[in-house]
Amino acid sequence: MVERITLAITGASGAQYGLRLMQCLVASGAEIFCMISRAAKVVIETETSLHLPAGDREAEGVLIDYCNASAGQIRLLGHEDWMSPVASGSGAPSKMIVCPCSSGTLSSIAYGASNNLIERAADVALKERRKLVLVPREAPYSEIHLENMLKLTRMGAVILPASPGFYNKPETMEDLVDFVVARILSQLDIEQTLMPRWGESWEPDRE
Structure with missing residues:
Protein backbone atom coordinates (compact mmCIF):
# COMPACT_ATOMS: atom_id res chain seq x y z
CA MET A 1 0.00 0.00 0.00
CA VAL A 2 1.37 3.41 -1.00
CA GLU A 3 1.86 5.74 1.95
CA ARG A 4 0.19 9.14 1.64
CA ILE A 5 1.86 12.07 3.41
CA THR A 6 0.99 15.76 3.70
CA LEU A 7 3.96 18.13 3.41
CA ALA A 8 3.66 21.88 3.93
CA ILE A 9 6.50 24.34 3.36
CA THR A 10 6.05 27.75 4.97
CA GLY A 11 7.97 31.00 4.97
CA ALA A 12 10.68 30.43 7.57
CA SER A 13 14.30 30.31 6.48
CA GLY A 14 15.36 26.75 5.72
CA ALA A 15 13.59 25.96 2.46
CA GLN A 16 16.33 23.40 1.81
CA TYR A 17 14.97 21.22 4.62
CA GLY A 18 11.52 21.01 3.06
CA LEU A 19 12.78 20.42 -0.47
CA ARG A 20 15.24 17.72 0.61
CA LEU A 21 12.52 16.06 2.67
CA MET A 22 10.29 16.03 -0.40
CA GLN A 23 13.03 14.30 -2.41
CA CYS A 24 13.44 11.66 0.29
CA LEU A 25 9.71 11.04 0.61
CA VAL A 26 9.50 10.58 -3.17
CA ALA A 27 12.43 8.15 -3.05
CA SER A 28 10.59 6.15 -0.37
CA GLY A 29 7.66 5.72 -2.75
CA ALA A 30 5.26 7.93 -0.82
CA GLU A 31 2.46 9.92 -2.44
CA ILE A 32 2.75 13.55 -1.35
CA PHE A 33 0.06 16.19 -0.92
CA CYS A 34 2.17 19.35 -0.99
CA MET A 35 1.33 22.90 0.05
CA ILE A 36 3.71 25.84 -0.30
CA SER A 37 2.79 29.18 1.23
CA ARG A 38 3.28 32.44 -0.65
CA ALA A 39 6.05 33.44 1.76
CA ALA A 40 7.72 30.05 1.26
CA LYS A 41 7.92 30.67 -2.49
CA VAL A 42 9.82 33.88 -1.77
CA VAL A 43 12.19 32.04 0.58
CA ILE A 44 12.74 29.25 -1.97
CA GLU A 45 13.67 31.85 -4.61
CA THR A 46 16.04 33.53 -2.12
CA GLU A 47 17.75 30.48 -0.64
CA THR A 48 17.85 28.03 -3.54
CA SER A 49 18.23 27.95 -7.32
CA LEU A 50 14.70 26.51 -7.72
CA HIS A 51 12.13 28.70 -9.46
CA LEU A 52 8.47 27.86 -8.96
CA PRO A 53 6.06 29.31 -11.53
CA ALA A 54 2.99 31.16 -10.29
CA GLY A 55 0.55 28.54 -11.57
CA ASP A 56 0.03 25.50 -9.35
CA ARG A 57 0.09 22.98 -12.20
CA GLU A 58 3.27 24.46 -13.67
CA ALA A 59 4.90 24.57 -10.21
CA GLU A 60 3.81 20.98 -9.61
CA GLY A 61 5.62 19.93 -12.79
CA VAL A 62 8.79 21.67 -11.61
CA LEU A 63 8.63 19.83 -8.27
CA ILE A 64 8.06 16.49 -10.00
CA ASP A 65 11.16 17.06 -12.12
CA TYR A 66 13.18 18.35 -9.14
CA CYS A 67 12.36 15.28 -7.05
CA ASN A 68 12.48 12.81 -9.95
CA ALA A 69 8.94 11.82 -9.03
CA SER A 70 6.56 9.77 -11.10
CA ALA A 71 3.43 11.34 -12.57
CA GLY A 72 0.88 11.96 -9.82
CA GLN A 73 3.30 11.25 -6.98
CA ILE A 74 3.36 14.92 -5.95
CA ARG A 75 0.11 16.88 -5.85
CA LEU A 76 0.56 20.60 -5.27
CA LEU A 77 -2.53 22.05 -3.59
CA GLY A 78 -3.73 25.64 -3.68
CA HIS A 79 -4.12 27.84 -0.60
CA GLU A 80 -7.90 27.49 -0.65
CA ASP A 81 -8.34 24.04 -2.17
CA TRP A 82 -10.98 23.12 0.40
CA MET A 83 -12.13 20.07 -1.59
CA SER A 84 -8.71 18.39 -1.37
CA PRO A 85 -8.32 15.27 0.82
CA VAL A 86 -6.14 17.05 3.40
CA ALA A 87 -9.04 19.33 4.37
CA SER A 88 -11.16 16.50 5.77
CA GLY A 89 -10.65 13.94 8.49
CA SER A 90 -12.17 11.30 6.24
CA GLY A 91 -9.63 11.83 3.47
CA ALA A 92 -6.44 13.24 4.94
CA PRO A 93 -3.22 11.19 5.15
CA GLY A 112 -6.97 26.59 15.26
CA ALA A 113 -7.21 29.56 12.88
CA SER A 114 -7.65 27.43 9.72
CA ASN A 115 -7.39 30.53 7.51
CA ASN A 116 -5.75 28.57 4.69
CA LEU A 117 -5.33 24.96 3.63
CA LEU A 134 6.38 20.80 13.03
CA VAL A 135 9.91 21.95 12.16
CA PRO A 136 10.41 25.52 13.42
CA ARG A 137 13.46 27.45 12.25
CA GLU A 138 13.66 30.52 14.42
CA ALA A 139 16.22 32.03 16.80
CA PRO A 140 15.88 33.11 19.50
CA TYR A 141 12.47 31.89 20.63
CA SER A 142 10.16 34.37 22.31
CA ARG A 154 0.34 18.85 24.74
CA MET A 155 -2.08 18.39 21.82
CA GLY A 156 0.10 15.59 20.46
CA ALA A 157 2.18 17.37 17.84
CA VAL A 158 5.92 16.75 17.60
CA ILE A 159 8.11 19.87 17.70
CA LEU A 160 11.35 19.07 15.88
CA PRO A 161 13.47 22.24 15.53
CA ALA A 162 15.81 22.50 12.57
CA SER A 163 18.87 22.08 14.81
CA PRO A 164 21.58 20.01 13.08
CA GLY A 165 23.94 17.92 15.19
CA PHE A 166 27.67 17.71 14.68
CA TYR A 167 28.63 14.31 16.09
CA ASN A 168 28.49 12.89 12.56
CA LYS A 169 31.25 15.36 11.54
CA PRO A 170 29.39 17.18 8.74
CA GLU A 171 31.54 18.41 5.87
CA THR A 172 28.98 20.22 3.72
CA MET A 173 25.76 22.19 4.03
CA GLU A 174 24.00 19.13 2.59
CA ASP A 175 25.23 17.09 5.55
CA LEU A 176 23.62 19.58 7.95
CA VAL A 177 20.34 19.50 6.05
CA ASP A 178 20.35 15.71 5.89
CA PHE A 179 20.82 15.46 9.66
CA VAL A 180 17.50 17.20 10.26
CA VAL A 181 15.72 15.42 7.41
CA ALA A 182 16.88 12.06 8.78
CA ARG A 183 15.33 12.90 12.16
CA ILE A 184 12.05 13.81 10.46
CA LEU A 185 12.01 10.56 8.48
CA SER A 186 12.58 8.60 11.69
CA GLN A 187 9.58 10.35 13.25
CA LEU A 188 7.54 9.24 10.25
CA LEU A 194 21.10 9.74 5.07
CA MET A 195 23.04 9.32 8.29
CA PRO A 196 23.73 6.59 10.85
CA ARG A 197 21.81 6.29 14.06
CA TRP A 198 23.79 6.67 17.26
CA GLY A 199 26.24 3.79 17.59
CA GLU A 200 26.04 2.84 13.90
CA SER A 201 28.16 3.89 10.95
CA TRP A 202 27.87 3.79 7.18
CA GLU A 203 28.54 5.94 4.17
CA PRO A 204 25.66 8.40 3.63
CA ASP A 205 23.48 8.00 0.55
CA ARG A 206 24.13 10.95 -1.78
CA GLU A 207 21.81 9.87 -4.58
Missing part, protein backbone atom coordinates in the same frame (compact mmCIF):
# COMPACT_ATOMS: atom_id res chain seq x y z
CA SER A 94 -2.23 9.84 8.56
CA LYS A 95 0.99 11.90 8.68
CA MET A 96 1.69 15.61 8.14
CA ILE A 97 4.88 17.64 8.30
CA VAL A 98 5.33 21.42 8.20
CA CYS A 99 8.96 21.96 7.23
CA PRO A 100 10.09 24.59 7.81
CA CYS A 101 7.34 25.91 10.05
CA SER A 102 7.23 29.69 10.42
CA SER A 103 6.37 31.20 13.81
CA GLY A 104 3.19 32.63 12.27
CA THR A 105 2.08 29.21 11.04
CA LEU A 106 2.95 27.72 14.43
CA SER A 107 0.72 30.28 16.13
CA SER A 108 -2.16 29.78 13.71
CA ILE A 109 -2.07 26.00 14.18
CA ALA A 110 -1.90 26.35 17.96
CA TYR A 111 -5.05 28.47 17.97
CA ILE A 118 -2.04 24.47 5.51
CA GLU A 119 -3.63 25.54 8.78
CA ARG A 120 -6.77 23.49 8.10
CA ALA A 121 -4.75 20.36 7.26
CA ALA A 122 -2.81 20.69 10.52
CA ASP A 123 -6.07 21.23 12.40
CA VAL A 124 -7.39 18.01 10.85
CA ALA A 125 -4.26 16.12 11.93
CA LEU A 126 -4.70 17.33 15.50
CA LYS A 127 -8.41 16.66 15.78
CA GLU A 128 -8.02 13.18 14.29
CA ARG A 129 -5.06 12.41 16.60
CA ARG A 130 -2.77 11.81 13.65
CA LYS A 131 0.97 12.38 13.34
CA LEU A 132 1.87 16.07 13.03
CA VAL A 133 5.52 17.10 12.92
CA GLU A 143 7.81 33.47 25.14
CA ILE A 144 5.02 33.42 22.56
CA HIS A 145 6.87 30.85 20.45
CA LEU A 146 7.63 28.67 23.46
CA GLU A 147 4.05 28.81 24.74
CA ASN A 148 2.73 27.83 21.32
CA MET A 149 5.18 24.92 21.08
CA LEU A 150 4.21 23.71 24.56
CA LYS A 151 0.52 23.99 23.69
CA LEU A 152 0.97 22.00 20.48
CA THR A 153 3.11 19.38 22.21
CA ASP A 189 8.77 5.63 10.58
CA ILE A 190 10.37 5.84 7.13
CA GLU A 191 13.66 4.03 6.66
CA GLN A 192 16.51 6.41 5.87
CA THR A 193 20.16 6.06 4.86
Whole structure:
Protein backbone atom coordinates (compact mmCIF):
# COMPACT_ATOMS: atom_id res chain seq x y z
CA MET A 1 0.00 0.00 0.00
CA VAL A 2 1.37 3.41 -1.00
CA GLU A 3 1.86 5.74 1.95
CA ARG A 4 0.19 9.14 1.64
CA ILE A 5 1.86 12.07 3.41
CA THR A 6 0.99 15.76 3.70
CA LEU A 7 3.96 18.13 3.41
CA ALA A 8 3.66 21.88 3.93
CA ILE A 9 6.50 24.34 3.36
CA THR A 10 6.05 27.75 4.97
CA GLY A 11 7.97 31.00 4.97
CA ALA A 12 10.68 30.43 7.57
CA SER A 13 14.30 30.31 6.48
CA GLY A 14 15.36 26.75 5.72
CA ALA A 15 13.59 25.96 2.46
CA GLN A 16 16.33 23.40 1.81
CA TYR A 17 14.97 21.22 4.62
CA GLY A 18 11.52 21.01 3.06
CA LEU A 19 12.78 20.42 -0.47
CA ARG A 20 15.24 17.72 0.61
CA LEU A 21 12.52 16.06 2.67
CA MET A 22 10.29 16.03 -0.40
CA GLN A 23 13.03 14.30 -2.41
CA CYS A 24 13.44 11.66 0.29
CA LEU A 25 9.71 11.04 0.61
CA VAL A 26 9.50 10.58 -3.17
CA ALA A 27 12.43 8.15 -3.05
CA SER A 28 10.59 6.15 -0.37
CA GLY A 29 7.66 5.72 -2.75
CA ALA A 30 5.26 7.93 -0.82
CA GLU A 31 2.46 9.92 -2.44
CA ILE A 32 2.75 13.55 -1.35
CA PHE A 33 0.06 16.19 -0.92
CA CYS A 34 2.17 19.35 -0.99
CA MET A 35 1.33 22.90 0.05
CA ILE A 36 3.71 25.84 -0.30
CA SER A 37 2.79 29.18 1.23
CA ARG A 38 3.28 32.44 -0.65
CA ALA A 39 6.05 33.44 1.76
CA ALA A 40 7.72 30.05 1.26
CA LYS A 41 7.92 30.67 -2.49
CA VAL A 42 9.82 33.88 -1.77
CA VAL A 43 12.19 32.04 0.58
CA ILE A 44 12.74 29.25 -1.97
CA GLU A 45 13.67 31.85 -4.61
CA THR A 46 16.04 33.53 -2.12
CA GLU A 47 17.75 30.48 -0.64
CA THR A 48 17.85 28.03 -3.54
CA SER A 49 18.23 27.95 -7.32
CA LEU A 50 14.70 26.51 -7.72
CA HIS A 51 12.13 28.70 -9.46
CA LEU A 52 8.47 27.86 -8.96
CA PRO A 53 6.06 29.31 -11.53
CA ALA A 54 2.99 31.16 -10.29
CA GLY A 55 0.55 28.54 -11.57
CA ASP A 56 0.03 25.50 -9.35
CA ARG A 57 0.09 22.98 -12.20
CA GLU A 58 3.27 24.46 -13.67
CA ALA A 59 4.90 24.57 -10.21
CA GLU A 60 3.81 20.98 -9.61
CA GLY A 61 5.62 19.93 -12.79
CA VAL A 62 8.79 21.67 -11.61
CA LEU A 63 8.63 19.83 -8.27
CA ILE A 64 8.06 16.49 -10.00
CA ASP A 65 11.16 17.06 -12.12
CA TYR A 66 13.18 18.35 -9.14
CA CYS A 67 12.36 15.28 -7.05
CA ASN A 68 12.48 12.81 -9.95
CA ALA A 69 8.94 11.82 -9.03
CA SER A 70 6.56 9.77 -11.10
CA ALA A 71 3.43 11.34 -12.57
CA GLY A 72 0.88 11.96 -9.82
CA GLN A 73 3.30 11.25 -6.98
CA ILE A 74 3.36 14.92 -5.95
CA ARG A 75 0.11 16.88 -5.85
CA LEU A 76 0.56 20.60 -5.27
CA LEU A 77 -2.53 22.05 -3.59
CA GLY A 78 -3.73 25.64 -3.68
CA HIS A 79 -4.12 27.84 -0.60
CA GLU A 80 -7.90 27.49 -0.65
CA ASP A 81 -8.34 24.04 -2.17
CA TRP A 82 -10.98 23.12 0.40
CA MET A 83 -12.13 20.07 -1.59
CA SER A 84 -8.71 18.39 -1.37
CA PRO A 85 -8.32 15.27 0.82
CA VAL A 86 -6.14 17.05 3.40
CA ALA A 87 -9.04 19.33 4.37
CA SER A 88 -11.16 16.50 5.77
CA GLY A 89 -10.65 13.94 8.49
CA SER A 90 -12.17 11.30 6.24
CA GLY A 91 -9.63 11.83 3.47
CA ALA A 92 -6.44 13.24 4.94
CA PRO A 93 -3.22 11.19 5.15
CA SER A 94 -2.23 9.84 8.56
CA LYS A 95 0.99 11.90 8.68
CA MET A 96 1.69 15.61 8.14
CA ILE A 97 4.88 17.64 8.30
CA VAL A 98 5.33 21.42 8.20
CA CYS A 99 8.96 21.96 7.23
CA PRO A 100 10.09 24.59 7.81
CA CYS A 101 7.34 25.91 10.05
CA SER A 102 7.23 29.69 10.42
CA SER A 103 6.37 31.20 13.81
CA GLY A 104 3.19 32.63 12.27
CA THR A 105 2.08 29.21 11.04
CA LEU A 106 2.95 27.72 14.43
CA SER A 107 0.72 30.28 16.13
CA SER A 108 -2.16 29.78 13.71
CA ILE A 109 -2.07 26.00 14.18
CA ALA A 110 -1.90 26.35 17.96
CA TYR A 111 -5.05 28.47 17.97
CA GLY A 112 -6.97 26.59 15.26
CA ALA A 113 -7.21 29.56 12.88
CA SER A 114 -7.65 27.43 9.72
CA ASN A 115 -7.39 30.53 7.51
CA ASN A 116 -5.75 28.57 4.69
CA LEU A 117 -5.33 24.96 3.63
CA ILE A 118 -2.04 24.47 5.51
CA GLU A 119 -3.63 25.54 8.78
CA ARG A 120 -6.77 23.49 8.10
CA ALA A 121 -4.75 20.36 7.26
CA ALA A 122 -2.81 20.69 10.52
CA ASP A 123 -6.07 21.23 12.40
CA VAL A 124 -7.39 18.01 10.85
CA ALA A 125 -4.26 16.12 11.93
CA LEU A 126 -4.70 17.33 15.50
CA LYS A 127 -8.41 16.66 15.78
CA GLU A 128 -8.02 13.18 14.29
CA ARG A 129 -5.06 12.41 16.60
CA ARG A 130 -2.77 11.81 13.65
CA LYS A 131 0.97 12.38 13.34
CA LEU A 132 1.87 16.07 13.03
CA VAL A 133 5.52 17.10 12.92
CA LEU A 134 6.38 20.80 13.03
CA VAL A 135 9.91 21.95 12.16
CA PRO A 136 10.41 25.52 13.42
CA ARG A 137 13.46 27.45 12.25
CA GLU A 138 13.66 30.52 14.42
CA ALA A 139 16.22 32.03 16.80
CA PRO A 140 15.88 33.11 19.50
CA TYR A 141 12.47 31.89 20.63
CA SER A 142 10.16 34.37 22.31
CA GLU A 143 7.81 33.47 25.14
CA ILE A 144 5.02 33.42 22.56
CA HIS A 145 6.87 30.85 20.45
CA LEU A 146 7.63 28.67 23.46
CA GLU A 147 4.05 28.81 24.74
CA ASN A 148 2.73 27.83 21.32
CA MET A 149 5.18 24.92 21.08
CA LEU A 150 4.21 23.71 24.56
CA LYS A 151 0.52 23.99 23.69
CA LEU A 152 0.97 22.00 20.48
CA THR A 153 3.11 19.38 22.21
CA ARG A 154 0.34 18.85 24.74
CA MET A 155 -2.08 18.39 21.82
CA GLY A 156 0.10 15.59 20.46
CA ALA A 157 2.18 17.37 17.84
CA VAL A 158 5.92 16.75 17.60
CA ILE A 159 8.11 19.87 17.70
CA LEU A 160 11.35 19.07 15.88
CA PRO A 161 13.47 22.24 15.53
CA ALA A 162 15.81 22.50 12.57
CA SER A 163 18.87 22.08 14.81
CA PRO A 164 21.58 20.01 13.08
CA GLY A 165 23.94 17.92 15.19
CA PHE A 166 27.67 17.71 14.68
CA TYR A 167 28.63 14.31 16.09
CA ASN A 168 28.49 12.89 12.56
CA LYS A 169 31.25 15.36 11.54
CA PRO A 170 29.39 17.18 8.74
CA GLU A 171 31.54 18.41 5.87
CA THR A 172 28.98 20.22 3.72
CA MET A 173 25.76 22.19 4.03
CA GLU A 174 24.00 19.13 2.59
CA ASP A 175 25.23 17.09 5.55
CA LEU A 176 23.62 19.58 7.95
CA VAL A 177 20.34 19.50 6.05
CA ASP A 178 20.35 15.71 5.89
CA PHE A 179 20.82 15.46 9.66
CA VAL A 180 17.50 17.20 10.26
CA VAL A 181 15.72 15.42 7.41
CA ALA A 182 16.88 12.06 8.78
CA ARG A 183 15.33 12.90 12.16
CA ILE A 184 12.05 13.81 10.46
CA LEU A 185 12.01 10.56 8.48
CA SER A 186 12.58 8.60 11.69
CA GLN A 187 9.58 10.35 13.25
CA LEU A 188 7.54 9.24 10.25
CA ASP A 189 8.77 5.63 10.58
CA ILE A 190 10.37 5.84 7.13
CA GLU A 191 13.66 4.03 6.66
CA GLN A 192 16.51 6.41 5.87
CA THR A 193 20.16 6.06 4.86
CA LEU A 194 21.10 9.74 5.07
CA MET A 195 23.04 9.32 8.29
CA PRO A 196 23.73 6.59 10.85
CA ARG A 197 21.81 6.29 14.06
CA TRP A 198 23.79 6.67 17.26
CA GLY A 199 26.24 3.79 17.59
CA GLU A 200 26.04 2.84 13.90
CA SER A 201 28.16 3.89 10.95
CA TRP A 202 27.87 3.79 7.18
CA GLU A 203 28.54 5.94 4.17
CA PRO A 204 25.66 8.40 3.63
CA ASP A 205 23.48 8.00 0.55
CA ARG A 206 24.13 10.95 -1.78
CA GLU A 207 21.81 9.87 -4.58
